[in-house]
Amino acid sequence: MAHDIRIVTEDQLRAAVGLDLTTVDVIERAFAALASGKVVMPPILSMELAEANGEVDVKTAYIPGFDGFAIKVSPGFFDNPKIGLPSLNGLMILFSARTGLVEAVFLDNGYLTDLRTAAAGAVAARHLAPEEVTTAGVIGTGVQARLQIEAAHLVRPFARVLVHGRDPGKAAACAADLQARLGVEVEVTTDPAALVRRSQLVVTTTPAREPVIEADWLHPELHITAMGSDQAGKNEIAPQALLAADLYVCDRVSQCEVSGELEAARAAGLFAGVTPPELGEIVTGAKPGRRSPADITICDLTGTGAQDTAIATHVARILGSAGTIIHA
């Protein structure tokens, strides 16, 4: 039946919502809802297009009490940069949770995903990082390297950032951007072990298939957020490091064991029969988080449909009259 549907572009979305503490709080509530056990979040639909070196993921979740639910489509086509296009794109669709009618189409080219992913990093840092963080490190130099550090700075206002990447040019560009955005001291380092050693908060944002952080680099007063792994076979943190930490937390256990750090750990025979806590359980206090300043904590983010539903319903509330109404 014909009804009004709001079509919103990336520019309009960028004007409406950004990476701030309000967005972090929105995503934190999604994690709290996940811990309630009442969220319906089916396994990710994933399709590979090998001929085009592409893949597409579809995520969704229904959160009781939310007016709407999002379906988020994330294509990744990794030959796109050769023709001047970004690898990642996509859109989110917001449906009424009462009637299933399409309410809005957010043509965000992945912007809302970037936001909700970075905000999850801030939620992890808020609940797990040491209170005192003077130096933060990031391994990776892409969009999420910038956003994760910006998000973490909202909850742990550190004075120094260390950046490591395989490509020195990209690392320098990432460092320059972070310096400009945050006004903090930023240093590029070619030594990831030194980066970890000097930091109290480290974020990994790589598509690595071999660990970029080794177990013997860990030290007291450290939190690591690993957000790069999101497909089977990816692995950023050495399995022994998960075991060596005082606390290893998943955004969603069922996802981390197939596409996160838990996958490699289980393959190495670790965490057999052990169910790590989820970030939402730390947020709600259902399970303990960091117990002392000296603790080593690791949080594994694979990205959840609950975050998509949370950001999409939030954006819909604050959009005002932005966008184009289509009567369809």
Next chain:
Amino acid sequence: MAHDIRIVTEDQLRAAVGLDLTTVDVIERAFAALASGKVVMPPILSMELAEANGEVDVKTAYIPGFDGFAIKVSPGFFDNPKIGLPSLNGLMILFSARTGLVEAVFLDNGYLTDLRTAAAGAVAARHLAPEEVTTAGVIGTGVQARLQIEAAHLVRPFARVLVHGRDPGKAAACAADLQARLGVEVEVTTDPAALVRRSQLVVTTTPAREPVIEADWLHPELHITAMGSDQAGKNEIAPQALLAADLYVCDRVSQCEVSGELEAARAAGLFAGVTPPELGEIVTGAKPGRRSPADITICDLTGTGAQDTAIATHVARILGSAGTIIHA
């Protein structure tokens, strides 16, 4: 990266594409592609929203050689009629198969799904029904009851239609619509056994959870297309009837065994270790179809993402300048 995306409404889509032999041929090619083994078609993403008596399904498929792939979202909210809204809605999104960029959003409220579903019925009838069909029967009185009969008539121009439904008023309305659309003799019957006995082609379009066709109703020179079952627990054809038929064909075995007629048959201990042929294999001639006029054939349609990709890429080709271009 900002690019042009075409937003197309249901009205614009209805003006561009209808149920005709061109559409049937488009869907037939999707089935042929499925039989090639090169189509990538992940399992359906399905989410239940129990509080709202709703569910949502997401289907997709990549067909080699096709410029684009569709992601189709089908919400079904079964309390909607109480507030004057249809139960079924949704949209299709067309992506470039080379870059993953969103090319078009078809705000079709389920129209393209209706079309491609009816067209699959015509493909099944074209390849499996007896050459001579003078009477066609339909059990069910909804949108698909009308469209399936209309589609079958394109390939088997029968002179008489029998309609059976639990609600006499709905059956009469369905019969009147079919009479007006096809100009054939249409009769309502309260006796589904007589309907099957008198027909050479029968379509079932119900959400039944108990069989609406029994095995001992089958007779020589009969084809049945069962298109209603699309969720676990649904069942239109008595399991023994599948076995009694000379040929039982699935649109996709992996779907029929979880959400089609094969589910109930397997639960009854039938077809253990047996893989029925798929419709695409009949289309391409890889496996035999009907062997004689006297054969009894049954085709089980659950609906495939390949059909969605086929109808969406077809519509995109013929749309011309219809729709609204959004630069996003």
